[in-house]
Amino acid sequence: MSDCLFCKIAAGDIPSSKVYEDDSYVAFNDIAPQAPTHILVIPRRHIAGISDMADDDSALVGGLFSVAKKVCAQKGITDYRLVINNGAGAGQSVFHLHLHILAGREMGWPPG
Ligand code: 5GP
Numbered sequence: 001m002s003d004c005l006f007c008k009i010a011a012g013d014i015p016s017s018k019v020y021e022d023d024s025y026v027a028f029n030d031i032a033p034q035a036p037t038h039i040l041v042i043p044r045r046h047i048a049g050i051s052d053m054a055d056d057d058s059a060l061v062g063g064l065f066s067v068a069k070k071v072c073a074q075k076g077i078t079d080y081r082l083v084i085n086n087g088a089g090a091g092q093s094v095f096h097l098h099l100h101i102l103a104g105r106e107m108g109w110p111p112g
C-alpha cells in the first residue's frame, strides 16, 4: 500500500534500524521502545491486522513468530513477550500487521 508507513519501511523508502530481513519479513527496532529490547516483525506483504487475515494467511502470520524466535535466539534473549495489538481500542496505531518483541525488563501482568 502506497500510503502505509510499514510498507515504506519494508521497501526501504523510510529508514529504520533493521535487525533481520528475508524475502517475506522485516524486523526493526521500534522508534519509541517500551523495553530495552523492542523490535517489530512485519510481513513485507500488506495485511492491516489480524482481523484482515485470510484463511490462507496462516502460514505468513505464523512466520512472524518464527522470525521472532530467530531474532531472539541470535541476540541470546531467552525471556520475551510477543504482542499483536488488533484494532485501535486494543492499542493498534499502525495498520500494517506487526508483532512486537519486548524484552530486557520485568513484564507485568495483566498488560495495561
Ligand atoms: P501498535 O501501536 O500499532 O501496536 O504499534 C506500532 C508501533 O510502531 C509503536 O510501538 C510505535 O512506536 C512504532 N512506530 C511508529 N512509527 C514508527 C516509525 O516510523 N519507525 C519505527 N521504527 N517504529 C515506529
Ligand code: ZN
Pocket (backbone or CB within 6 Å): 001, 004, 005, 006, 007, 008, 045, 046, 047, 095, 096
Ligand atoms: Zn503496509
